[in-house]
Amino acid sequence: MFLKKAAKTAMTDDASTRVVVERLLKQIEEGREAEVAKLCKQMDKYEGDVLLTQESWEEGIKEVSQQVRKDIEFAHARVKGFAEKQRESLTEFECEFSPGVFAGQKILPITTAGCYVPGGRYAHIASAIMTVTTARVAGVKHVIVASPPRPGGGVAPAVLYAAKICGADKVLCCGGVQAIASLNQGLFTGCPAEVIVGPGNKYVAEAKRALFGSMGIDLIAGPTESAVICDDNADPEMAAIDMVSQAEHGLNSPCWIISTSERVAKACLEAVPRLIALLPTNAREAAEASWGDYGEIYVATDREDAVRQSDLYAPEHLEVHCSDLDWWLKNLKNYGSLFVGEETCITYGDKCSGPNHVLPTMGAARYTGGLNVHKFLKVCSYQRMTREANREMGTVAARISRFEGMEGHARAGDARLAKYFPADQDALLQEAGASGIEHVAAYPPSKKMKTADNVNASAGVAGA
Secondary structure, eight states: OEEEOOSOOTTOOOHHHHHHHHHHHHHHHHHHHHHHHHHHHHHHOOOSOSBOOHHHHHHHHTTSOHHHHHHHHHHHHHHHHHHHHHHHHSOOEEEEEETTEEEEEEEEEOSEEEEEOOOSSSOOHHHHHHHHHHHHHHTOSEEEEEEOOOTTSSSOHHHHHHHHHHTOSEEEEOOHHHHHHHHHHTTTTSOOOSEEEOOOOHHHHHHHHHHBTTBEESOOOOSOOEEEEEOTTSOHHHHHHHHHHHHTTOTTOOEEEEESOHHHHHHHHHHHHHHHTTSOHHHHHHHHHHHHHHOEEEEOSSHHHHHHHHHHHOOSEEEEEOSOHHHHHHHOOOOSEEEESTTSOHHHHHHTSSSOOOOOOTTGGGTOOOOOGGGGEEEEEEEEEOTTTHHHHHHHHHHHHHHTTOHHHHHHHHHHHHHHOGGGHHHHHHHHTOSOSGGGTTSOTTSOOOOHHHHHHHTTOTTO
C-alpha cells in the first residue's frame, strides 16, 4: 500500500520542449558558429569566445583552491581506476571455429567524444570527471567539453580544472541545445562527436534524442530518480536524509521510499518534510516541489513485494537499508546503480567513489546500465578463412541463400567453389543447389589454377 502517492510522474511529455529544440537545431544547422554565438548572447548574456583558448583556460583554473584541486584529483583517481577495470573486462580475441575458419573481435575507440557538463543550478564538477575520464580511458582521440557560462561569465573554474586533470582537449563555453548541436557538428573545433554524453536539463536531453542516429548518446535521461528500501532495522532518519539529499536536484526529481516496516515508513513520512525545511532556500524550494509532486512511500508486504515494487520503478539510484544485504544484491534486478547498506550513500556515487554517475532514468534501467567505458568503444568483428574452408562454407552459405531466395548471394559462394576446387566443381555446385554453371563459366574445371595452396605445396611448405 502507498502511504504517499505521487501527483505527477517524470514520464509526462512536454511537447513544447520538442518544438523549441527542433527550431533551435534548425537555426544552428543553417547559421553554424555565428548562430551559436548569437544564442549564447541571447540566452546566457555571454559574449566571450565560445572555444576557450589555452590561455583563458589556464587563467580560469587559477581561481581553484588547493583543497578543491585535491578533491578533484581524488575523485578522478577513483573514476579512472574503475573505468580501467571496465576496459580490461572487454578483450580482443580470435578463434578457429572450424578448420580454416577464423573469427575474432577488435576493440576500437571512437575518434571524438563530446562531454556535456551542466552549469545551471549547480556547477557539476563530478560530471566533468565522470565523462571526460571515462572517454580518455577508452582511448578516445579527441575529447571536447561543453559547459554553460556562469551568471558572471565563463565556465566554472573548478569544471575547467576537472576538464584539464581528466584529459579534455578543448572546452566550449556554451550550454543547452547550442552546446549539443556544436558538439554534434564539430563547430569551433572541426571535430564532430561520434558520441555525446553527460546529464543536462530537458532541452539538452531532447537535443540528444533528436540527434541520435547521426551520433551515439549515452542515454535519453530524464530528471534524477532515487529510491531507498528499508526494513524494520533501518534508521528512518538516515533514509529520509538520503532522499532529501537527492530531491534538491530539481523540481521534478522523483524520490521513492519502499519499506517492509510500516513503522519505518511512517517515520520517513514525518521526517522528509522536516529535513527539507532545514535546507538552504534554493535547495529547499526544489526539494519541496520534487517531494510534493513526485515523492512516494510504499509499504511492502514482505521483501519479495519490495523487490517487485523497486523493479517496477527501475530507479536511477537505489539504496538498500536492510539486513541480509547479500539477498537484496542477488534479487534486485532493475536499477542504474545500487548502493548496498546504510554506509554506502548515493552522494558518494554521485561525486567520487568510482562507478559512473551518468545513469538510466524513466524506467530505462530495465534494459540498460549507465555510462561506462564501453560506450566509447566499438566491438568490431572480423573473419578470415583458408581456401579449403570454402569447401564447406561455400556450399552451406549458398544453400541458405537460395532457401531465402537470394540467388546473388548464393553465386558468390558458387564462384569460390568453382575457382578453388576445379576438380570437384560439379559435385560441389550440385551440393550448393546451383541449377547450372553458366554463372561460374570463368572457372572451368579443366583450367589448372595456381592457387596459394598449390604454391605452398610445390615449395614444400604444405601444412606448415
